[in-house]
Amino acid sequence: MASLWRYVLAGLGLAALLAGILAAVYLTAPQSPRPAGSEIARSKKTANGLFVTSFEPERGVVRQGELQSWLLTLRTNAGTPVEGAAITISGGMPQHRHGLPTSPQATDYLGDGRYRIGGVKFTMSGLWQLHFAISAAAGSDTVVFNVLL
């Protein structure tokens, strides 16, 4: 009988040890740069749901260390292109606590709710965030796009 208790105790001890190791590994490991799949979506609603937006590189590929143009597309929930929007852009790398190496700007309106965002540059691999403040006839809203290099 006593030996059975020893097995139970040993089992509990091993389980506790395993839990401890797992906790140590997961709590001390550097935060994974890869956020959940939905967070690096290239298309999403603005924070207050005013616009449906998408953000993608104008030439399809993201190149590290080069100035690139991206396209921000703005539509209403009904799918109507948003014209005449005022857009300001900020951002950075949250994990390294630094801002963007450039000041991207909305440089052209290309029609159909599409705005060219010039001067986008990612100098290193990792998670970048771009914050857009959008003002149009329908109102003002914000959206954050994550870009993972």
Place this chain on the structure above:
Amino acid sequence: MCCSERWSKLNRFSRLFALLAMAVLAGCGKPEFSDAEKKTIASLALSALPPLKADTTNRFGDVPAAAALGATLFFDVGMSGDGKVSCSTCHKIDRQFQDDLPRAVGVGRTNRRTMPLAGVAHDAWFFWDGRRDSLWAQALAPLENPLEQAGNRTAYAHYIKARFGERYERIFGPLPDLTNVPANASPLGSDAEKAAWNAMSDAQAEDVNRVFANIGKAIAAFERSIAPPQTRFDRFAAALATGIQLPQGDDAFSPEEILGLKLFIGKANCVTCHTGPRFTDSGFHNTGVPPVANLPADRGRIDAVAQVEADPFNCFGAFRDGDAGACGELRFMVKAGPELARAYKTPSLRGAATRPPYMHAGQFSSLEEVVAHYSKALASVEGVSEVHPLQLSDRERAALVAFLKTLAE
């Protein structure tokens, strides 16, 4: 019966445990690289450096005769106010185009460390603070800086016409008539030189500025040819990329160098800024490097923004070749923000081990001091340092230095 059953259970358990322990030990003992590490190492190899792009703002940038004239001018002490200083006085050809001094000495003593030139043409910004936006505009600044070459704009134009007129005209076309142009005049010089400059006609000023800009374009054409050499790290990386787990022979790394490399791309976060085949992101960062006592205030990038915007030879200026589409860096430059205070350009680490002292004013005399600085991550005297303290042991710091040396062998 009961006992033997228990024994066989225990036996099975201990066998499983032994297997697990062996697997763990085997994993620890093998100094191999993860796929992510291999990818990062490949991205740092010289073979990953893209071919140098044409500089459309300097249509002479890849003209051999311009590069040859630029080389002549680079080494010519006639290109200075006192006839004793050339670009090569500080950018010494046999010393990685730097001078081993904490702060450069030209005609006077400057407040900044001479930067080496290998691969410089890949940069978007020049000087430690990026106060110029092209290689050719950069080359012009020391020519008129009273502490560097201490010359003046019209004197350079006269000198070029007298000394290199024929070579110049074969490349850039006819030189202007300089008969009525004063011998010494510049918008940046002494009071007398400024007065003489202001007395010149707009056409004369434009003529002289054109010759001056072309001097910079010739020197830049020469500097475009200065490329970083292959190092032991590049041979190691090339061998690793072929699938060899641990390169052998001449390409081999010692266990200490491997540890240093792993730290560099891992826990020590060096690769955050020292990224890509030149080991630089070409950006500006405040890393809490202390100022040098008794030197004038030096705020880095934050004071350079206005300077590059005011430079008549910048990309928006009249002396740019090609269209303004090449001016993206200047157009989308970060102009304000606390992160610009005491931010300095990330230097390339290629060859760094054999060119102390380090930092923008030669603050640290050895790589050990540099690594210790980044390990401690002291606060910046102004703004906020982007560096966070690292818990690096003596052994780890030594390993980082050992790895850095492979970039200079």
